[in-house]
Amino acid sequence: MTDERQHGMGGGAVAADELRLLIERAERLEEEKKGISDDIKDVFAEAKGRGYDxxxxxxxxxxxxxxxxxxxxxxxxxxxxxxxxxxx
Missing domain, CATH: 1.20.5 (Single alpha-helices involved in coiled-coils or other helix-helix interfaces)
Structure with a gap:
């Protein structure tokens, strides 16, 4: 696969670099989302520790x-x- 563009299952051309960048961006955002989710859990754990429901x-x-x-x-x-x- 020497060409930058490969054929997808639908027969259309896919720009491999563009697709890779989009996937990598989504992966980074998923990591950020997990980090934020963990931070929210920490806030609720802190609240529980202080007696809040x-x-x-x-x-x-x-x-x-x-x-x-x-x-x-x-x-x-x-x-x-x-x-x-x-x-x-």
């Missing part, structure tokens, strides 16, 4: 991502459902 923190984070109106609507529906089931 990780599940509650994650719930708060999910709420903070939503628009206020969206959150209020979800809470209202949840309350109606809980009342209907006799859980409130």
């Amino acid at each position: 990780g599940k509650a923190m994650k719930k708060i984070m999910a709420i903070r991502k939503k628009k206020k109106e969206e959150y209020q609507e979800e809470e209202a529906i949840l309350e109606v459902y809980l009342q209907a089931l006799g859980m409130l």
Whole structure:
């Protein structure tokens, strides 16, 4: 395979250098993602060590991502459902 361009399975030409660079870039990003994930785990471990509840923190984070109106609507529906089931 002396040519820079090789044929892919679909019969189209693939630029080997470009493909290799894209794969390498994705691999680097996966490594960064793993590092960030590990950092987040460390934060939650630290929080647990200080007496905070990780599940509650994650719930708060999910709420903070939503628009206020969206959150209020979800809470209202949840309350109606809980009342209907006799859980409130």
